[in-house]
Amino acid sequence: MNKLTKASIAGAAGIALLLGGAGTLALWNDSASITAGDITSGTLTIDGSSGTWDNEWDLWVPGDVATYDGTLTIGATGDNLSAILSVDDSGLVGIGNTEFASALEVTFTVNGLPVAGVTDNGNGTYTVTEAADAAVLDVTVTVTFPANSVQNLEGQDQTVNLNAVSFVLQQQ
Amino acid sequence: MPRNLSVGAPQRQPAHRAPRRRVSLRGVFTSLCAVTVGIFAAVLSAGGTYALWNDDTAIDGPVVTSGVLDVELSGVLESTHWSKLLPGERHVQFVVVTNTGNIPIDLSALSAQTSGDPGSFELRLELVGEADACSSPIPGADALGSTVGLGIMAPGEVSHLCVDVTLSATALPGDDADFSLTLTAGQEP
Numbered sequence: 001m002n003k004l005t006k007a008s009i010a011g012a013a014g015i016a017l018l019l020g021g022a023g024t025l026a027l028w029n030d031s032a033s034i035t036a037g038d039i040t041s042g043t044l045t046i047d048g049s050s051g052t053w054d055n056e057w058d059l060w061v062p063g064d065v066a067t068y069d070g071t072l073t074i075g076a077t078g079d080n081l082s083a084i085l086s087v088d089d090s091g092l093v094g095i096g097n098t099e100f101a102s103a104l105e106v107t108f109t110v111n112g113l114p115v116a117g118v119t120d121n122g123n124g125t126y127t128v129t130e131a132a133d134a135a136v137l138d139v140t141v142t143v144t145f146p147a148n149s150v151q152n153l154e155g156q157d158q159t160v161n162l163n164a165v166s167f168v169l170q171q172q
Numbered sequence: 173m174p175r176n177l178s179v180g181a182p183q184r185q186p187a188h189r190a191p192r193r194r195v196s197l198r199g200v201f202t203s204l205c206a207v208t209v210g211i212f213a214a215v216l217s218a219g220g221t222y223a224l225w226n227d228d229t230a231i232d233g234p235v236v237t238s239g240v241l242d243v244e245l246s247g248v249l250e251s252t253h254w255s256k257l258l259p260g261e262r263h264v265q266f267v268v269v270t271n272t273g274n275i276p277i278d279l280s281a282l283s284a285q286t287s288g289d290p291g292s293f294e295l296r297l298e299l300v301g302e303a304d305a306c307s308s309p310i311p312g313a314d315a316l317g318s319t320v321g322l323g324i325m326a327p328g329e330v331s332h333l334c335v336d337v338t339l340s341a342t343a344l345p346g347d348d349a350d351f352s353l354t355l356t357a358g359q360e361p
Binding site: 044045046048050053056057059060061062068070095100141145155156157158160161162163165166167168170172 | 224225226228229230231232236237238239241274275359
């Protein structure tokens, strides 16, 4: 066996001895923990109470208007929270035919402004921020069957469930 | 003497080393990105969506129904009752009007002479209850050519539309005329 071979075998044996002792070869590294603290998410909720209607028409005709008074409780926490409060009548569908449902117009107002964290956008919606958290808003919903919304005898003897109207709070 | 069976010592071959392969960092990075995207896609496909927060609450609303406006006429106006009239002579007939809808109606009538000698007759209208008789003469001014408001009929109500035709005092012998009468039932204002 020549000297080179002997040296190689010796070197390999030495390395094997070192490795066999449960060590690993690696580039240097170190670690340390960072104390980041707790992260919590905000909240965005809306709850409505049972309200009252001023008119409970037995049979609606063009030109009829009815208003609903109720309250909304806002849950809004978040430093950067901004949400739009609106009324959604897209669920109004006729049971059977649709002219009556399509003709109805639904709007709402928040009464008693100014209220902290609630801003009237002037287009039937309101902007809500964290300052309105836990606010109980006094609201009025107006449902109108406009006099000029149907032609001839369209929309007669049709039924609509007004329970399909809802308030929506949507984060921007 | 033992035979030497050796065929000769084997040739020593040079150590053969596999060609060293160059690893591209760009290739590694691309692969790593692909793996990351794949994991991300897998997390999304496990059933989550990302959206801004929203909440809603329904109003406490009833089921509402729209009304029905409908009116029916029955009976006829016989022209024979208005023939051979003398100046100032009148004859009153009626047709039956029924509110067959489920809402009150506001009834009106528009009359118009369609042919014949103008000014040869006068027309008056009134609406009376089913059990009532028409007035004779019907009071009021000549309604020919104008719209007359007849009043409100409740749902299901039956009335008589009384039509008074009086030959004008100035009518000439042989005068004749035709007229139309259009009844309109509108939604109560």
